Amino acid sequence: MRIDIDALTVEIAGARLVDEVTLGAADGELVGLVGPNGSGKSTLLRCVYRALRPSAGAVRIGGEDLHALTTREGARRLAALPQDAVAEFDFTVAEIVAMGRTPHQGPVARTTDEDRRVCDGALRDVGAAHLAERGFLTLSGGERQRVLIARALAQQPRVLVLDEPTNHLDIAHQLEVLRLVRASGPTVLAALHDLNLAALHCDALHVIAGGRIVASGTPDDVLTADLLADVFGVRAHRVAHPETGALQLLFDLPPAHPAP
Amino acid sequence: MDCERALCGTAAGRGRTSPRDARPEAKATAPVATSLDRIPAELPRPARVGTGPAPLRRVPLPLLLTGLCLALPVSLLCGAALGASGLSWAEVTRYLWAGLTGGAIGPDEVPAYTIVWELRLPRAVLAAVVGAGLSAIGVAVQAMVRNALADPFVLGISSGAAVGANAVLIFGAMGALGVWALSTAAFASALLAMTLVYAVARTERGLTPLRLVLTGTAMYYGFSAVTTFMVFAAERGEAARSAMMWLLGSLSGANWAAVPIAAGSVLAGLAHLAWSARRLNALAMGDETAAALGVDPRRLRRELFLVSAAVTGAVVAVSGAIGFVGLMVPHAARMLVGADHRRLLAVAPLAGAVLLIWVDVLSRVVLAPAELPVGVLTAVIGVPCFILLMRRRAYSFGGI
Structure with a gap:
């Protein structure tokens, strides 16, 4: 399903954190948001998964205004992997994944066979079926992330929002997580720190700096040496992957200013 | 902390005769355990020292x-x-x-x-x-x-209730209500305490967990001080004793x-x-x-x-x-x-x-x-x- 962010603005305590951002993702696309720390990526995404109400602008999902839907209706169409995965209590993996069914169930409804089938399928999709009875707190970082993705998939969303899904993961898991969400079906909107991962996986990239979109397009068009110098303050060299030919970047810091 | 968790998580393999024996080996392999790909599909179960190898985690x-x-x-x-x-x-x-x-x-x-x-x-x-x-x-x-x-x-509500109850017990407040005085006073002051905690803890982002706990704890000490003062100021020893009983439940x-x-x-x-x-x-x-x-x-x-x-x-x-x-x-x-x-x-x-x-x-x-x-x-x-x-x-x- 298509998702469109239309002139979205967020002001908190007088500061404009997101400034009239407009972007979209077509059905089945994986669209990446990149930008330096504090550029407004997470704030923008929090508006999309409704942890935050935008000051102005709209998020449209399949043409409908997301904030006009009830939170439950919204959560049936859009799932998210926020950064705040706190686990104060000892839920099992199966219980965590079952939470993904929350927007599909009434408050006192029993878990149906359909719920169980969807949850089992989601765990299988992320290759974590064997973890079902484990305590979430006993899992490694990579296992936890896969389980949280399974929870989002159990929501059967049409759009999936990921906020730094590869944080704290080793390189194999970073590569795997994006391949996994890509294969899982829904349209994906993801904030990513790793520009090489973004270049490899995203159909389109939007670069955010200071709450504004400063560049949009395919990774190849967007990730130019000039833009990376402007936005991230690094010197970048574009190289082709020796096997696949895909765009990859090598970085170093600009030379220090000579002492006066 | 992640390392410690990984240690706990792999300490007792399934089917091992003694979870304790498995520990040194698990320690040695723990760093590997963070990489999923190298873990066999049949994962070791978390340590359940004292309950044997079967992961008898829950009571039906x-x-x-x-x-x-x-x-x-x-x-x-x-x-x-x-x-x-x-x-x-x-x-x-x-x-x-x-x-x-x-x-x-x-x-x-x-x-x-x-x-x-x-x-x-x-x-x-x-x-x-x-x-x-x-x-x-x-x-x-x-x-x-x-x-x-x-x-x-x-949330500080109980100590708020204590203030009202002790006002009745020690100073005979709300005597007109007779036998109902104590519980009415306690409930009314609990509601008052609740309103106070809510008003202080509330921000434009709603009630946040940490603010609620901090406000509640601060109010708890405040109300407790009032209660303690009333007990000390009381002239009647027996009233102070029953106030104490009430504080302890x-x-x-x-x-x-x-x-x-x-x-x-x-x-x-x-x-x-x-x-x-x-x-x-x-x-x-x-x-x-x-x-x-x-x-x-x-x-x-x-x-x-x-x-x-x-x-x-x-x-x-x-x-x-x-x-x-x-x-x-x-x-x-x-x-x-x-x-x-x-x-x-x-x-x-x-x-x-x-x-x-x-x-x-x-x-x-x-x-x-x-x-x-x-x-x-x-x-x-x-x-x-x-x-x-x-x-x-x-x-x-x-x-x-």
Whole structure:
């Protein structure tokens, strides 16, 4: 399903954190948001998964205004992997994944066979079926992330929002997580720190700096040496992957200013 | 901390004869365990030292619920039968039957009947209501402030109620209300405390967990200081003593008149929590996760605050601040059936009810005819049980 962010603005305590951002993702696309720390990526995404109400602008999902839907209706169409995965209590993996069914169930409804089938399928999709009875707190970082993705998939969303899904993961898991969400079906909107991962996986990239979109397009068009110098303050060299030919970047810091 | 978790997570392989033997080897391989790809599909199970290799993590829910549902009426009966004045079981059942059916008893039996029907039974019923209320609210408050150390008193409402109750006990305030003065004053000041905590803790982002805990704790000390001052300023020694009893929690003032309001509040609170069980699961995972799951965390936290305050106020008004139940029973229930609030909210209130009935019975008979404060016994029974469960079941909360 298509998702469109239309002139979205967020002001908190007088500061404009997101400034009239407009972007979209077509059905089945994986669209990446990149930008330096504090550029407004997470704030923008929090508006999309409704942890935050935008000051102005709209998020449209399949043409409908997301904030006009009830939170439950919204959560049936859009799932998210926020950064705040706190686990104060000892839920099992199966219980965590079952939470993904929350927007599909009434408050006192029993878990149906359909719920169980969807949850089992989601765990299988992320290759974590064997973890079902484990305590979430006993899992490694990579296992936890896969389980949280399974929870989002159990929501059967049409759009999936990921906020730094590869944080704290080793390189194999970073590569795997994006391949996994890509294969899982829904349209994906993801904030990513790793520009090489973004270049490899995203159909389109939007670069955010200071709450504004400063560049949009395919990774190849967007990730130019000039833009990376402007936005991230690094010197970048574009190289082709020796096997696949895909765009990859090598970085170093600009030379220090000579002492006066 | 992740390393420690990985160690715990791989310490006991499935099918090993002794989990203890597996430990050194598990330590050596622990760093590898963080990479999924190198772990065989058949993963080692978490360490369950003392329970053998089988991961006997949970008690079957139907069994536990059946047990508790049977234990509750039996405990109520025992609460009515056991006490300082040794009445026989035959007498007790006859008086209970007479009380239930309105049957006749002889004139010489009136004192014994009064003990069973007017003193002990309402007391046992009230103990059950208070135990259920404190346990359920403990579960709710822990999810609401996302803190495993929270209990119903962390919001400062109980100590607010204490101010009102002590004003009645020591200075004879609200004398016009007669026997209702104490519970009315306690409930009214609990509501006042609640309004104060809410007003202070509230921000434009709603009620945030840490702010709630900090505000509640600060208010707790403030109200406690007022109570302590009143006890010291009191001229009558006996009033100060009963004020103390009330601070520690006691069911000695129980009568049938106190039951309907307390039971009504607790049942209404339980109904709301049962209705919110799924939303509580989502809230326990974080505000943003809750929002992504279609649960409005601000609205839910507001609802929980109101329900917790009202139930705590009603419970404290009839029994004082009985400590430890609201902290311990939720954790004990979690160890038995896991963290899912749908199961937790079925088990915790029943377990709390049964526990408090027996604690109250003990408080009456241990030093009979003198009465021990209930809070002393909840700690005496609760602490060892808690430690035992925590050690046996490799229970983890807060990532520890």
